[in-house]
Amino acid sequence: MTDSVRPWDALGLTSPFRRDCALAALVALLSATVLWFPDPTVTATGFVVLTLLAAQAIALCLRRVRPLVCIALVLVLQTVLSAVVPTGQGVRGPAVAIAVYTCGTLLTVRRSFALAAAAAGTEIAGYVLFSAVPATFGPAPVMQPSAVVARAAGQLLVALAAYGGAALIGQNVAMRRRYAELVELRAAEAARAQAARVESALAAERTRMARELHDVAAHHLTSVIVQAALVERLVERDPAAARTGAITVREEGRKALSNLRFIVGALREDGTNGAPAAGLAGIAELASGQGASLTVTGEPRDVPPAADMAFYRVAQEALSNARNHAPGAPVTITIRHRRDGTTLLVRNDPPAVVATPTNGDRRGFGLIGMRERATLIGATLTAGPAADGGWQVELTVPRAEGEPPP
Structure with a gap:
């Protein structure tokens, strides 16, 4: 209920x-009701007993901020209760x-049960000293010594069971709270670890894109330099040819700038000068190497x-992913060239048996990388069950603005 308003918060009870x-107020009211209901007439002794029960309840205000002080006050008042009730009787x-x-x-467990035993011993000791003994050996004895022993022993067992049970319940509640905190902590750690793995996968994908786009940009810039040198030589001898060369330089520069826009937040790793990856033309070889069938429809375009x-x-x-999650299932690749863009569809049939992932730590990161790549080029990627x-x-990939239709 961390995100919702708790009922006691609405009543202004916002702190422990x-x-x-x-x-404490509720316990005091219930104690007075239970004691007063059987006999509405209140004697002087009864009034003192009610006052002491109310004081015991008020001491509960300190139960969480000062637990040892609270139980000490409660036991002192319990001893006083044993002294003021009629001889031979007791109030718990x-x-x-x-x-x-x-x-x-x-x-801790040891201190909790030690306090439970101390509470039971204090209560029975107060009953014996201030109530049972005067009732047996006083001027007007009303109890036999054997009855005092039996009653004290019985009350001690009841007190030990009651207070030991209360301590046991408290320990169980504390254990459940610690377990819930541990579960929340582990969930938060797992979420942070998952976020770190996702960030690592995205960084790796962006770095790979940076390497690839670096090679493309280098190709464009090399062409720009060559064409610019040619324009410089022809600007006086053949102005028309120089103008054509300038147009070529402008187009090459535009293409290079368009590709460099996609390098957003990616950093090129030092010492990596690999060849550029294959494109649409390389999918046929990729499909044959993986045993997939390839279908191409429409007029290919650049x-x-x-x-x-x-x-x-x-x-x-x-x-x-199809090889890892659906081994042996037929895979089809379809490339559709349309007037509004180009679509790639990779589809695999259901697996004959459930596959066991060979690298569980990377599950789902391939899809994250694909989505990141599609976002950076302004494309749309969907993935899901068939x-x-x-x-x-x-x-x-939609047709670029200004690109002539096929």
Whole structure:
């Protein structure tokens, strides 16, 4: 109920001390009701007993802020109760059991049960000294010594059971609270670890994209430099050819700038000068190597280099996932060239047997990487179960603005 308003908070009981004060008032009222209900006439002794029970209940205000002080006050008042009640009788207030229970929730097992035993011993000692002994050996004895021993022994057993049970319940509640805190702590740690793994997967995917786009940008810039040198030589001898070369330089610069926009937050690793990844043209070889069938529909068209690499990487990752999660299931790859864009669909049939992942720590990160790559190039990626129980991944790259339709 951490995100909702608790009922006692709505009543203004927003702190443990305030809630304990409310509990003390309720215990005092119940104690007075139980004692007063059988006999509405209140004698002087009865008034003193009611006052002492109320004082015991008020001491419960300290049960969580000062548990040892609370139980000490309650036991002192319990001893006074034994002294003021009529000889041979005893009164056991509920405040003692509540104080012992609270100590059970806050203290160690040994201290909790030691306090329970001390509470039972104090209560019975007060009964014997201030009530039973005067009733047996006083001027007007009303009890036999054997009856005192039997009654004291019986009351001791009852007190030990009551207060020991209260301490045991308190310890059980404390253990459940600690277990709940441990579960919440482990869940928070697992969430942080998962977030760290996701960030690591995204960083790795962005770094790989940075390497690939670096090679594409280097290709464009090399072409720009060559064309610029040619324009410089032709600007006086052949202005028309120089103008054509300048247009080529502008187009190459535009393409390079378009691709460099996708390097957002990615850093190139030092010492990695690998060859650029294959694009749409390399999917046929990738499919044959993985035993997948390939279908291409529509008129092929040129796509931006970043999108070209994205098609290849998504197909590569989807085939890897199909091999890991549905080994032996048929896989089909469909490439559709349309007027509004190009779509790649990788689909596998349901697996014959449930596969055991070979790398459980990386489960789900391939899909995260694919989504990140699709987002950076302005594409749409969907992945999910197929109607027949298989799995499919679909990447759609819309036609770039200003790009002529096929």
